[in-house]
Amino acid sequence: xxxxxxxxxxxxxxxxxxxxxxxxxxxxxxxxxxxxxxxxxxxxxxxxxxxxxxxxxxxxxxxxxxxxxxxxxxxxxxxxxxxxxxxxxxxxxxxxxxxxxxxxxxxxxxxxxxxxxxxxxxxxxxxxxxxxxxxxxxxxxxxxxxxxxxxx
Amino acid sequence: xxxxxxxxxxxxxxxxxxxxxxxxxxxxxxxxxxxxxxxxxxxxxxxxxxxxxxxxxxxxxxxxxxxxxxxxxxxxxxxxxxxxxxxxxxxxxxxxxxxxxxxxxxxxxxxxxxxxxxxxxxxxxxxxxxxxxxxxxxxxxxxxxxxxxxxxxxxxxxxxxxxxxxxxxxxxxxxxxxxxxxxxxxxxxxxxxxxxxxxxxxxxxxxxxxxxxxxxxxxxxxxxxxxxxxxxxxxxxxxxxxxxxxxxxxxxxxxxxxxxxxxxxxxxxxxxxxxxxxxxxxxxxxxxxxxxxxxxxxxxxxxxxxxxxxxxxxxxxxxxxxxxxxxxxxxxxxxxxxxxxxxxxxxxxxxxxxxxxxxxxxxxxxxxxxxxxxxxxxxxxxxxxxxxxxxxxxxxxxxxxxxxxxxxxxxxxxxxxxxxxxxxxxxxxxxxxxxxxxxxxxxxxxxxxxxxxxxxxxxxxxxxxxxxxxxxxxxxxxxxxxxxxxxxxxxxxxxxxxxxxxxxxxxxxxxxxxxxxxxxxxxxxxxxxxxxxxxxxxxxxxxxxxxxxxxxxxxxxxxxxxxxxxxxxxxxxxxxxxxxxxxxxxxxxxxxxxxxxxxxxxxxxxxxxxxxxxxxxxxxxxxxxxxxxxxxxxxxxxxxxxxxxxxxxxxxxxxxxxxxxxxxxxxxxxxxxxxxxxxxxxxxxxxxxxxxxxxxxxxxxxxxxxxxxxxxxxxxxxxxxxxxxxxxxxxxxxxxxxxxxxxxxx
Ligand code: FES
Ligand code: FES
Numbered sequence: 079x080x081x082x083x084x085x086x087x088x089x090x091x092x093x094x095x096x097x098x099x100x101x102x103x104x105x106x107x108x109x110x111x112x113x114x115x116x117x118x119x120x121x122x123x124x125x126x127x128x129x130x131x132x133x134x135x136x137x138x139x140x141x142x143x144x145x146x147x148x149x150x151x152x153x154x155x156x157x158x159x160x161x162x163x164x165x166x167x168x169x170x171x172x173x174x175x176x177x178x179x180x181x182x183x184x185x186x187x188x189x190x191x192x193x194x195x196x197x198x199x200x201x202x203x204x205x206x207x208x209x210x211x212x213x214x215x216x217x218x219x220x221x222x223x224x225x226x227x228x229x230x
Numbered sequence: 231x232x233x234x235x236x237x238x239x240x241x242x243x244x245x246x247x248x249x250x251x252x253x254x255x256x257x258x259x260x261x262x263x264x265x266x267x268x269x270x271x272x273x274x275x276x277x278x279x280x281x282x283x284x285x286x287x288x289x290x291x292x293x294x295x296x297x298x299x300x301x302x303x304x305x306x307x308x309x310x311x312x313x314x315x316x317x318x319x320x321x322x323x324x325x326x327x328x329x330x331x332x333x334x335x336x337x338x339x340x341x342x343x344x345x346x347x348x349x350x351x352x353x354x355x356x357x358x359x360x361x362x363x364x365x366x367x368x369x370x371x372x373x374x375x376x377x378x379x380x381x382x383x384x385x386x387x388x389x390x391x392x393x394x395x396x397x398x399x400x401x402x403x404x405x406x407x408x409x410x411x412x413x414x415x416x417x418x419x420x421x422x423x424x425x426x427x428x429x430x431x432x433x434x435x436x437x438x439x440x441x442x443x444x445x446x447x448x449x450x451x452x453x454x455x456x457x458x459x460x461x462x463x464x465x466x467x468x469x470x471x472x473x474x475x476x477x478x479x480x481x482x483x484x485x486x487x488x489x490x491x492x493x494x495x496x497x498x499x500x501x502x503x504x505x506x507x508x509x510x511x512x513x514x515x516x517x518x519x520x521x522x523x524x525x526x527x528x529x530x531x532x533x534x535x536x537x538x539x540x541x542x543x544x545x546x547x548x549x550x551x552x553x554x555x556x557x558x559x560x561x562x563x564x565x566x567x568x569x570x571x572x573x574x575x576x577x578x579x580x581x582x583x584x585x586x587x588x589x590x591x592x593x594x595x596x597x598x599x600x601x602x603x604x605x606x607x608x609x610x611x612x613x614x615x616x617x618x619x620x621x622x623x624x625x626x627x628x629x630x631x632x633x634x635x636x637x638x639x640x641x642x643x644x645x646x647x648x649x650x651x652x653x654x655x656x657x658x659x660x661x662x663x664x665x666x667x668x669x670x671x672x673x674x675x676x677x678x679x680x681x682x683x684x685x686x687x688x689x690x691x692x693x694x695x696x697x698x699x700x701x702x703x704x705x706x707x708x709x710x711x712x713x714x715x716x717x718x719x720x721x722x723x724x725x726x727x728x729x730x731x732x733x734x735x736x737x738x739x740x741x742x743x744x745x746x747x748x749x750x751x752x753x754x755x756x757x758x759x760x761x762x763x764x765x766x767x768x769x770x771x772x773x774x775x776x777x778x779x780x781x782x783x784x785x786x787x788x789x790x791x792x793x794x795x796x797x798x799x800x801x802x803x804x805x806x807x808x809x810x811x812x813x814x815x816x817x818x819x820x821x822x823x824x825x826x827x828x829x830x831x832x833x834x835x836x837x838x839x840x841x842x843x844x845x846x847x848x849x850x851x852x853x854x855x856x857x858x859x860x861x862x863x864x865x866x867x868x869x870x871x872x873x874x875x876x877x878x879x880x881x882x883x884x885x886x887x888x889x890x891x892x893x894x895x896x897x898x899x900x901x902x903x904x905x906x907x908x909x910x911x912x913x914x915x916x917x918x919x920x921x922x923x924x925x926x927x928x929x930x931x932x933x934x935x936x937x938x939x940x941x942x943x944x945x946x947x948x949x950x951x952x953x954x955x956x957x958x959x960x961x962x963x964x965x966x967x968x969x970x971x972x973x974x975x976x
Contacts, residue, residue, distance in 0.1 A: 093512075113477065115911050176603050
């Protein structure tokens with residue numbers, strides 16, 4: 079099976095119904111997407127498929143048709159995505175475990191809706207749990223990223 | 231007081247040891263010092279120092295031997311050293327360091343003494359000093375109890391100051407100028423002629439210089455880093471997916487495992503059939519572990535699928551099978567035999583309670599799971615009599631002990647690596663997940679194995695926040711409580727946890743009356759009695775421990791009494807509160823929330839106060855009763871931490887702690903169906919989400935007597951402030967958590 083992740087093509091040999099998350103983490107060593115629940119209830123595993131936020135824990139690898147982007151492909155410590163920069167500016171992360179998923183969800187939201195209202199943020203982000211409850215800063219960081227993207 | 235006072239007053243002793251290419255600085259222990267955990271990694275023959283800073287030719291490393299589980303301690307601890315060492319935070323490397331008794335936490339037991347936290351008299355302080363001795367002998371390298379900041383505040387800064395002094399002396403020798411003419415700046419010593427020598431160049435020379443025993447510290451007015459918000463040292467890695475959590479451990483030729491443990495907690499396996507599992511793709515082996523089985527495979531998902539396919543017959547539950555029976559046990563515990571402590575008994579409540587006009591109220595709180603975002607996991611590699619463990623954990627010395635019990639390898643020889651924790655909240659102070667991972671590794675000797683629990687296993691095999699009941703009786707006079715009698719019944723989290731951990735577990739359990747008996751109220755007749763319920767489900771510390779339920783009981787009751795008497799609940803509290811810092815946090819939220827100003831119909835405000843972990847905290851919650859149900863619209867919090875080292879981080883912790891409390895109050899409970907935990911995953915153990923999170927304003931005050939940690943104090947007042955707000959908005963009084971069992975939330 080062939081999989082395109084962060085612009086690289088990988089050949090994987092796994093059962094077709096293996097969730098994409100476990101292919102990424104245990105077969106290909108992309109550990110940015112996290113395991114939280116396995117049932118699409120927490121968002122920790124969120125990646126992009128052709129730019130759209132998707133829960134990789136319930137997407138079978140055999141059903142992936144499109145390019146996969148993980149948090150590692152969105153930006154790097156040296157070249158951060160605007161959303162990641164906004165997260166640093168607002169010092170959002172506490173334990174940080176949910177944040178790759180939050181950021182992938184937020185960047186997908188901003189792609190579709192460059193100026194989200196608070197209600198838009200509520201709708202788009204409520205599938206992503208944060209047990210450290212960093213929500214106020216996530217909201218602020220999304221607004222900052224939106225403003226920066228507008229300038230850019 | 232003799233010996234106790236001597237220990238309490240003991241001055242600091244700083245030391246240094248030569249390390250490869252440089253020198254390490256730290257803090258000597260009084261009396262029999264523990265071995266320096268870096269010794270065998272560095273040089274032979276050096277002893278007995280707790281190193282917090284290493285200066286070597288290739289760079290400066292600050293060791294922050296507490297778990298980073300979101301509370302920002304790596305940044306704050308490093309800033310303490312960096313402040314005195316005169317380096318910038320982004321110019322140093324930060325490491326958790328190995329497990330070592332030398333890194334024991336001396337502050338964690340400080341509040342376990344029977345003195346009010348507002349009592350700073352000689353006897354109380356001496357007794358607190360004395361707790362440092364047992365803490366040392368218990369050697370708890372523990373992260374918890376909001377103790378990291380007070381524990382590190384002096385010793386980390388002293389280590390930095392000693393290192394700086396020695397580096398300046400080394401520069402003086404090297405340059406042939408007098409020390410007094412040298413300055414330091416950003417990791418360099420600077421001579422009068424402008425010559426700059428990097429600390430790293432002085433490292434070897436510095437190793438031969440004796441550090442000062444008790445170096446002076448910078449006055450607070452001179453602080454560059456402390457007192458100001460710092461960018462967290464872990465932030466960039468956490469937003470780029472590059473921060474290593476325990477679950478991200480990757481080793482060559484590693485295998486992946488998961489566990490399936492008896493859903494009846496604490497009971498074992500009667501029989502099992504693994505034949506289907508063993509025929510499944512990717513599965514390598516099934517091994518027996520404590521109370522269950524583990525499946526080892528080439529991928530975590532293969533292991534989880536294999537675990538589902540195991541046919542197991544479980545032994546029966548060793549506790550009552552329904553939640554009702556558990557509550558019945560709690561309700562039956564208000565007896566003389568089960569009385570555990572009565573730390574407060576002022577005036578005489580009895581005659582007043584025997585008179586007329588007694589208000590009696592009962593409150594309840596359920597079991598709760600911690601539900602850390604990162605499910606329990608650990609990686610273990612056992613080979614040739616050696617054992618390495620990678621586990622996000624709140625107590626590495628304990629992890630080592632558990633691993634030693636499984637393998638027979640001496641604890642000191644076991645290497646514990648502590649990556650970031652995807653949440654702790656008390657759960658990762660329990661070592662069951664480390665033990666299981668080591669049992670798995672023992673079944674696969676030679677190969678590193680990462681054991682990751684499914685969310686279902688994690689939820690259903692917790693050590694829960696105790697179930698509890700609070701009964702409060704009161705008599706009012708002139709709009710203020712004349713007598714308050716608080717009776718609290720719960721299983722004992724401390725004794726239960728300590729007995730699992732091989733620690734002394736005798737005497738009353740301080741978790742049961744915590745954040746109730748020790749409140750600064752001055753009601754003339756005031757009694758707090760704790761009753762210990764026999765342990766049923768295993769219980770442990772859960773963010774803010776006893777405060778998570780007791781503040782709900784007491785602060786709801788005070789609100790009820792005020793409303794019944796027709797007085798303002800805040801004015802009523804202030805009448806019975808003389809402790810200055812406590813009054814000031816309440817006054818602060820009054821101002822922030824514009825308390826008393828008119829609100830639209832269907833809206834309401836509630837306030838609650840709690841002094842927990844030494845931090846007076848007041849919170850006001852605002853709610854609106856909408857068509858879809860109650861919506862939490864706004865929250866205000868004021869805290870007093872004594873000295874605020876990193877205001878931005880303190881704000882984050884208060885917001886997180888407050889929301890953690892709200893989340894539990896609104897949504898969370900662990901219940902049993904025929905002995906099995908019913909809340910198996912986030913679909914039925916939901917937590918606060920973005921649309922439910924209020925905006926929060928935080929004010930940080932510094933009037934309190936001592937520096938305090940802030941990981942937990944934000945949690946206790948959240949539930950009662952919300953219950954009080956809901957009453958103000960709707961007239962409905964909620965006396966049992968979670969509130970969503972009784973009212974709808976938007
Ligand atoms: S792990 Fe995929 S949504 Fe929770
Ligand atoms: S930052 Fe800890 S779960 Fe979100």
